Amino acid sequence: MDRKTPETEGRIEAVLARALAFGTWLISAVISAGLLLSFFPAGMSYGWQLVMIGIGLFVLLPITRVILMLALFAGIREYKFAAVAALVLAIIFASLVVGAVYK
């Protein structure tokens, strides 16, 4: 496949748009379910756990987007841009490590 044509660019944009829209709705549903559960005394601790999972997924969604971009650029042999995506992933990973070990 050619490296940069209206077709390849359009496909990349369509895949990213679908992933981001679907992810946002799914995670919003998870957080809504968690909040509703937390209204009831019996479901409270499960509810907050579910909300926390939803928040974690919101952090993972943009990371997934960068992984997708890495794969899509590699797929059209745009290795320079795939490498840039890998660098962004490495910086985000470093930030997570800093958060975990450095207060």
Place this chain on the structure above:
Amino acid sequence: MSVGTEIWLFSVSVIASALGGMLGMASGIFIVPILTMLCHVDLRNAIGASIVSVIACSCGSAAAFLKERLTNVRLAIVLETATTAGALTGVFLVGRIPNPFLFFMFGTILLLSAWQMVARRNDPVSFRTRSLDHDSRVRELDSSYPDRELGLDIAYRVEHLPIGLVLMYVAGLISALLGIGSGVLKVPAMDTALRLPIKVSSATSNFMICVTAAASAGAYFMRGEIVAAITGPVALGSVFGAILGARLLVSISNQRIRLLFAAVLIAVAAQMFFAGFGKR
């Protein structure tokens, strides 16, 4: 935390995010002041809740811009190396910076936003009259976007990338420290350094915000600084508010309304400065 508090947090977030969306700004700029001033949430917890809601809004609205073919995804991933590096620096620094200083910084950003609201943005170059044919060098970041009014594709060029990267680093740093999308700092970087058409810079900036915010939100999440009872309702409210705000965007071109909002931003900035001095 009571059910009433959750519903209250959700509601104010809908309003804050709708306001931000109407003005074409990220929601975070209103979320932190509202949470700290009205809801008496601790500044650090407010920043944590805000940065997650920034991710939610950016991811939620990115699809529409992508479908309109306004986002330059190649430029975005290149600039994200700088914004995430800035966020990483912010994650290191945030524990060392005293709260009053953060309040002052926030107030300054609000004043800058007020100024941008009043100043009219124009396309930095007249893209419609420029021809790119004479330069045959391969410039991988250059692209084109469809202009609806003209009904044709407008080609544009990415200028001064190194200066753009430096400004994006600063935007990422401020984003991590204050829990905002930092659109207010990305706009000048894209207008004056990279010289992009306004529609392209808005779409590309929005696309980048979620990745920048994920770097700092991830670190705050790992540190345990994200409180589910605050962040959950705020993030959910922001998503709804952003959808609402995008619908209302049409009616906000009026200059008088922009002046009104600039006045609101200045008032909120004054509040943040007072908070910095320890007076509430």
